[in-house]
Amino acid sequence: MMPDLGAYAGPVLLAYGVSLGLLVALVLWVWLAGRRTQRDLAALEARLNRRENATD
């Protein structure tokens, strides 16, 4: 149940909305960057392994 924020509902909701939005965006950015780097590294290692096996 939403508390009665009175005359200050605007600033309080704005503070919570923007802050939580920024936190969620930060978490997503870190997570997606991590996933992308992990995928790229795995692809690179697989490519180099294939090449090394081919030259053996």
Added chain:
Amino acid sequence: MGSIWEYANPVKFMKLSDWLMPLSALLAAGAIATGLIWGFFLTPDDFRQGSTVKIIFLHVPSALMAINAWAMMLVASLVWLIRRHHVSALAARAAAPVGAVMTLIALFTGAVWGQPMWGTWWAWDPRLTSFLILFLFYLGYIALWSAIEDPDTAADLTAVLCLVGSVFAVLSRYAALFWNQGLHQGASLSVAPGTRMDMTYKLPLYISMTGFGLLFLALVLAGTRTQIRARRARALLARERARA
């Protein structure tokens, strides 16, 4: 018992962070949700500040982490400069965006809180100004890492920038004490005698602060893992180019 320097080894760091990162993320989510839900829904209005007091559950934890993130970067930078452990330089790099966002949240929530309480969004108050400068240092630090191609040179220069910026991190914390002027109040939480804040607010605030700290830990561990992988990819590509 092993030494802390063992974790300067990327393999050992990856092994440790493999379980520590998700655990701290889970605990952070729980603590932040508890602290903010408790603070927003279950705390009463302040007799002077009304419902704006609920902003404290975001403002104080983010401001605390904005300064602590820089302190962690300072320690990691010193470790890099003195002992040349790559993981410490990469951890400092990973902490910067997290610290920047924490500083931005502290500045924003402070402005939104200040408008109804002080009658202005912004004042060139010592603490507010030093926080703004700290934010600019964060941006400069991130930009410097991206601007320099050689990772070791980038780590050296950003470490020096971190040492310089530490002055403003300290000022951000103690500005209200150094200069007894300006709009911003002194410390809300203190071990000094005298009642500053009722436990009704203190408990959810402590939980929220713990949550922000754990979130910082989880994000820095995740970011450092990403940087270690990116560094390995660069090394593999360089070796491939050298062979070709």
